[in-house]
Amino acid sequence: MKHTHPQPGDIGLTRINGVSGRLIRFGQWINGDGFADYEHAFLVLPDDRLLEAEPGGARIRPLAEYDGAEVLYVCPEGLTEAQRSAICRAATRYVGVPYSFLDYLAIATHRFHVPVPGLRRYVASTRHMICSQLVDQCYQDGGVHLFADGRWSGYVTPMALYTLLATG
Template identity: 55%
Template sequence: MICDIPRPGDIGLRPVPGAIGWLIRVGHWLIGDGFGDFGHAFCVLRDGLILEQCLKGARIQPLAKYEPFPGVYVSPAGLSDEQRAAICDVATRYVGTPYSFRYYAGLAARRLHLIFPGSRRPETPAGRMVCSQLVDRIYLDAGVQLFADGRWFGHATPMALWRLLGEDRPARPQARTGLAVG
């Protein structure tokens, strides 16, 4: 379900500008996820904050940092206030989670039907994750399973989140219209 005003517990999806964004789009296409607009995902928290994965680890930041950039906010239909609160509470436990480059090797292995040690478990023992994988893990730990299609845990990209929750609307980012804080 697309949300015009982000609420705590929603998932933010954003394009990544520049050359890095283009590489992410090509990478998504190579793993069979299409050449989509969204290359970054994060969890909306309370009080105008987000938890997002960065190269230096997951951190809490103000949602306003994305004010000039287009994006969308999505959440599963029927998400209760209690589930939203649980998602926000769980998300704060992931501050500092290291970034994972290994994740992409796991996605490529799945696309090419290759099995090697660790390919079914893309997160490392140290708990390294990429942005969309972190969102999937937070929801799962809060008791909300996003994907029920048999995919290996963590094999979620921002475009997979869009396809799951975007209600078949075109994946064109919209300007943010406001923020619901709770």
């Protein structure tokens, strides 16, 4: 479900400009998630804050840092206030979790059925997460499973979130 006024537990999807954005877009395309302009995802928290994964580690920032940016806010249909609260409580555990561009490569390796021992454990690890993995993990920890397609935990890109929540 798409909307314009963000609430705690919503997912913000936005564009990243420059080389990083192009690399993420390419990584999403390799993973079969399309080649569109949503390269970043974050989780809206109470008190006009957000949690996002970044190269220096996941951090909580003011939501106002995205004022003026083109952000699409999405969430699953029927998300309850109790679920929103649980998702946001879970989010605080992930402050400082490192970011890893290598997760895009790992996700692609799985997509192309390249046999790599320990790949599932590597991607599901909370030692490092890309932004969309972080959002998905907070939802899982809050008792809400976004994907029912049998994907491994952690195998999610910003475009996968867009496709699931904004195009339906």
